[in-house]
Amino acid sequence: MTLTGWLQALAFFAIVLALTKPLGLYMAAVFAGQRTWLSPVLVPVERLIYRLGGVREDEEMSWRVYAICVLVFSLVGLAYLFVLLRTQKWLPLNPQHFDNLAPDLAWNTAVSFTTNTNWQFYAGESTMSYLSQMAGLTWHNFVSAGAGIAIALAVIRGIVRSSAQTLGNFWVDLTRACLYLLLPVSMAFGLIFVWQGMPQNFNPYRDVTTLGGVTQAITGGPMASQEAIKEFGTNGGGFVNANSSSPNENPNPFSDFLELILIFAIGAGLTYTYGRMANDTRQGWAIFTAMALLFFAGFACTYASEAAGNPLVHRLGVLGPNLEGKEVRFGAAASALFATVTTDTSCGAVNAMHDSFTALGGLVPLVNMQLGEIVFGGVGSGLYGMLVFVVLTVFIAGLMVGRTPELLGKKIERREVQFAILAILVTPVLVLVPTAVAAITPMGLATLGNAGPHGFSEMLYAFSSTNANNGSAFAGLGPNRFYNLVTGVTMLFGRFAVIVPVLALAGSLAQKRPVAPGVGSFSTNSGIFVALLLGTILIVGALTFLPADALGPIVEHLLVLQGKTF
Amino acid sequence: MIRQLGVSVRLTIVSVIVLGLIYPLAMTGLAQLLFPWQANGALVTQGGRVVGSAIIGERWTQARYFHGRPSAAGKDGYDPTSTGGTNLAPSSKKLLDATRAAIVALRNENPDATLPVPMDLVTSSASGIDPEISPEAAYYQAPRVAKARGLALASVNGVIARTIEGRTFGILGEPRVNVLRLNLALDASSASAGR
Structure with missing residues (x-):
């Protein structure tokens, strides 16, 4: 382990800490229907969505109705994605002419994105049409995240309301989460990601002859727009198979740092939202503290193990950290940090291959998930x-x-x-x-x-x-x-x-x-x-x-x- | 139940249009307007010919060019349409055999190397298209490249030193050398030396 490795983690955590209160306050205001600085632009859009969707904004729901809404909406989204993946061959924006997905893979993928899991038994760059990526997967990244935030709000209301029969309105919570929180932040960070080098196009793959004289396909697609919500909504499904280890999805240490912040931001902010709604912000900070301690314990263990390296490789006469399945620009520290953060939360994006982590380095992500991903989560x-x-x-x-x-x-x-x-x-x-x-x-x-x-x-x-x-x-x-x-x-x-x-x-x-x-x-x-x-x-x-x-x-x-x- | 189903279907249609179509299309428009080079794959040219992407690693075979890391992407490696790592475990016999073979191959390619074998040159990257190597890995290969180009070792080392990127803001990531950029700089300096 090095000092700079730890400074990197501390700088990351300091920014998350600094974001917790403002983001928590913003979310508390948004979900209470109060005006925020984006309201002049977004209130008309919100009203229009309610009208088109047939949503009665002032309706309050019991927990049963709220749960039914979550389940029915998820079922519709699941069916929609399944059909999209089974028909992508005949739909537009498929310049590589990818075939339809097999039924069992389409089922797995549809469930995966509906549940905010983004487990991937396919390689995006050789399977998914651009339309499937954006209208299917990017869309699910928004709404499955929005549904999760909505449920958290309903649970907070349950705790803080007194003698109440209702928990809020799922459609309103979902719409506000997507419109006021997920969409504007994704737009801002998506553009920063393009600036840092991420592709954002609809080009077909292009064969180039490299300087070294071999032919290589340069892939494309609307990647940056998906990358931003992939991290901010803790979805984690890569546009390409290598996920955030691919330079296309994570070109440099700065983009990596921003992705990490996006992953933790909402989970951290919600602890403050909870404290605020409970009229006792120390309640939120107590939960935040427990989460922070688990985060640092996990990072320390993974980082120590990856930095120490693989003793079997050392015996071959090559010394240093474990770099199998890691990128040079990230090294042991940033890879260990990403692995910890992505499994503290339900994100699951990776900037290194967890399968090639040292045994104890890989144990931490495993345990993080088994504990239920409650570290910011x-x-x-x-x-x-x-x-x-x-x-x-x-x-x-x-x-x-x-x-x-x-x-x-x-x-x-x-x-x-x-x-x-x-x-x-x-x-x-x-x-x-x-x-x-x-x-x-x-x-x-x-x-x-x-x-x-x-x-x-x-x-x-x-x-x-x-x-x-x-x-x-x-x-x-x-x-x-x-x-x-x-x-x-x-x-x-x-x-x-x-x-x-x-x-x-x-x-x-x-x-x-x-x-x-x-x-x-x-x-x-x-x-x-x-x-x-x-x-x-x-x-x-x-x-x-x-x-x-x-x-x-x-x-x-x-x-x-x-x-x-x- | 029926009412919830109706709202679900209608909200799905509306949100797919807003979040699944308008958002990525608008982002593409903005990206093409503001950062067209990055948005289209950061293509790099030499003498007007596209020779690759600044962010995507390439497969190198010639002695006169610096080489990147072992790659598990595709059959020959460095295939952006088949990204990924070996996914071999730390206890895997296959991993240790592959690492041993990579060490032997590296030593054979670089008989004049004096520095210790760098870890990144004998381990596969996560993406299989890692565009970079550590500064140590570049210096390790410098004697071979200098010999193949008939240059002094010091001048090759000078090109490496100028191409190294440090940690971002001093703390993020690791110091590194983009192999394509290094090789292009080397070609440029060889051309100016030959004039």
């Missing part, structure tokens, strides 16, 4: 995932001192704890069961890219990533019908089997009337609470996944130290 999903852990923490704290647990003065009772546990149980079921099935079936083992414990890690990573709607991969694992279908199911349930109980939890909390805090009340904005919250997260995560992780990265690390290869 996916846009919206990070906050509501963390709030589930908050509910669980106050419940456990209440048990320890023998008092009724409370969150912001509201009693946490059986119903709330049941919904919270239901949401938390989704992850182990959808990760461990399919991994076990894959490990004992020929189709599950058929497309592994590596042998030995690392092969197991590839399967575990695939289901950890798809369940958590991350989308990054140990990409040596190849697609086949088994993985296309099963990861489709884990992505779908990983998203919606969490959203429904979380909204039910919010609906239940909304109905309660807060009571004034007494002397025995346990405050949820103190240092003790942060420590308890971290303890809850880590204990739940460790109890659930340590045995599986031990079979993969941990045993691989020990065997590499002994010089064993596979």
Whole structure:
């Protein structure tokens, strides 16, 4: 590790920290329907969208109606993308004449982008028409992110409203998230990305004879416009197979830095939005602090391991950090930072190949996803995932001192704890069961890219990533019908089997009337609470996944130290 | 349910038009207006002929040019239509065999090299089209390039030193050398030396 490597991470974090309050305030204003500086331009557009969409702006929704809207809208988007991918051959903007996607791949991809996962069993540059990229994938990047933010807002309202039956209006929240937040920032950063070197065109691929005398195809496409929302909406689906390691999607360290900031920005800002709406900003900062500690712990571990390098390669007489599957312009530090950030959130974009990380360097992304991506997290999903852990923490704290647990003065009772546990149980079921099935079936083992414990890690990573709607991969694992279908199911349930109980939890909390805090009340904005919250997260995560992780990265690390290869 | 379905379909159509069509088209228009060179792939010319992209790595074979890193993109490497890395594990026998072979090949190509073998020249990049190498990797190859061009080692090293890009703002990323830019600078300096 070097000082500059750490300075890079600290500079990144300082900017995220500085953005948290202004962005959080902006979001609080937008979702309360207050005027912001973009209102003069956007209010007419917003009204027009409501008119065309048949949306009644002042309608309030119960948690059930809110959840139905999320599900129906997602289903329509899923069907639309499936049809688009199955018909792209006959549609315009396909200069490379790419064929339609096979049904199982179209299913996997449609689910993947609907659920904000962006797991990719295809290579964009040789599969996707420009129309599919922009009208299909870029569009999903916006609305799946917007839906996540909307749900987070609904959950916050559930916590802060008193004796209420409703959580807001999904269509309005979705529209405002896309229009006031995602679109303007994507436009600004998209242009900065082009300035930094990212292509933005509709050109067919062009064969050039290089200086060295070989023929090379220069690819194209509307990349920068997709790149901006890919990061800001924590989607992570690459325009090309190599994702943000490709210089087309990430030309230099500055573009890399901006991408990292975009990934964390909304998740960090929402913690402030939460505190603001709860009329106690320390509530938000407490959550922010827990997240920040987990971020630095993850980065330190990945960076130390990647900077130390692969001892088996060192034995061949070449010293230095692990650069297999990394780009020179990023090196160990920026690659470790990106891997940590992209799995702290549900982004899943990569600027280096996680499959080639050292065993412990690859363990961190895996654990980040298994903990549920609650470190700033996916846009919206990070906050509501963390709030589930908050509910669980106050419940456990209440048990320890023998008092009724409370969150912001509201009693946490059986119903709330049941919904919270239901949401938390989704992850182990959808990760461990399919991994076990894959490990004992020929189709599950058929497309592994590596042998030995690392092969197991590839399967575990695939289901950890798809369940958590991350989308990054140990990409040596190849697609086949088994993985296309099963990861489709884990992505779908990983998203919606969490959203429904979380909204039910919010609906239940909304109905309660807060009571004034007494002397025995346990405050949820103190240092003790942060420590308890971290303890809850880590204990739940460790109890659930340590045995599986031990079979993969941990045993691989020990065997590499002994010089064993596979 | 039916009403929600109706709103879903209508909002999907409206938002696909706004976010899936107008947004990327408007961005393309703005990009072509403001940054046409970057927006069209950052193409680089030599003597009026397009010889590649400033941001995309190329496959180099001749001794007189600096070479890039091993690449897993496509059959011969450096294929932008098939980007990606080897995805080999740190414990992979294949990875260690490939690294060993790369070390041998590198030593054979650079018999006069005196510096330690640089890590980036024996490991595959993530994208397979990494346009850059470390400054150490450039200096490592300098004796071979100088010999092939009949130049003094010092003058080749001078071209390298002028082409190195430092960390952005002093802290972001790593110091590096764009191989195409280095080779173009070398061609330019060879041409001026030959005049």
